[in-house]
Amino acid sequence: MATATGTGETSAVRLRRLVLGADPARRAVYILGALPGVWTFYLGVVDQLGADPVAILERTLGLWGLRFLILGLAITPLRRFGGPSLIRYRRAIGLLAFYYACAHLAVYLLLDRGGDLSTIWADIIKRPYITVGMLAFVILVPLAVTSNSTMIRRMGAQAWQRLHKLVYAAAALGALHFLMLVKVIPGEPLLYAVLVSLLLGLRVWFAAAKRLGLDKRPQRARAAGRSS
Template sequence: MALNPTPRQLSLFKSLVFLLALLPFARMVWLTYTGQLVEPLEFITRGTGDWTLYFLCISLAVTPLRRFTQWNWLIKLRRMLGLFAFFYAALHFTTFLWFDHFFDVQEMWKDVLKRPFITVGFVAFILLIPLAVTSTNGMVKRLGGKRWQWLHRLIYVIAPLAILHFWWMKAGKHNFAQPILFGSIVALLLLIRVAFAWNKRVKSARMAKAATPVHSA
């Protein structure tokens, strides 16, 4: 059943989602400022990475949820959710550059090239940057709809890379429960997209066949 909120209701809902998305960051700042964390560096690094994955999964879930529920207004939340994935990814990268290397870019590059899980995470972050930069309506018009869509399909590469980064990081502790969970969610969401694309192609082929005139001998 379709649910169609009014523009005012949608605006209020978007504001609520925005504030909720900032809560994890606000919590990290508060707990660090008040000295309530035993290992603040590890907590912040882990937390920003986890929330990057959460928002990647949530943003990937928007399209399937919209199609299943016919709540087309959900598409208006996807851009903001994707930007929050980038926001937490940028914080995650900043903590790595700051806490691990004290902003020594040369040492950071050595680490990126030396450790595969960091290499993969770094590539995923770099690929996120053009998606964030081109998230405005102006960039959509400048690039053109088709080129913009092709560019933003990088998310289908970024999400698996982020999972692989998380998997390799957890492999050192032989803790695979969370990577398997995140990996399963991302795999399911991507498979749903494949199913949608296949179904669309089949329908298009049938319509084209039906529109083709039959010539009698």
């Protein structure tokens, strides 16, 4: 009986590791973060996205990418001001932002423009909001590629941190892309633009405080927030 129980527990642990990986909480972030995209695709398949499903799918995926970018940028300010510490999930949140950006771009390229390269190139040249969106995506690519421990070791921590500060530029361009996309600026695009501006301002403030010696946090706390 003891052997059977032990075997059962081992099998359960193996199944959990197979589904959730070595870090169940982090894997859960990936799974939960992917749900909005999966649900939106499902609604498109069953024809529940309205009269223009491609446009709705494209915009929804882009919005979730921007939301995850903003959430990733908010992790350090939240921690500094006594909020929940999400540092261990920063990489997962950043990669989710990239995955949604990839899905957003794929819908635009394949469903919206049907893979017509001449039309796509004309959009990039003639439509500023497309140009801005493409620039944001190009910036995200090296950040996603280097979002692993191996690349941190190869590049060195300082070079890696300098590269990943480009996420602020990507977020700013993403928010601008959304603002330029709409003809009349409603609350949501303006809200995201304000949030990104606020987070950029906080970044400048934190950097200035460090230079002026006003950052009184313990050394360990400063080290944890350097890659923000």
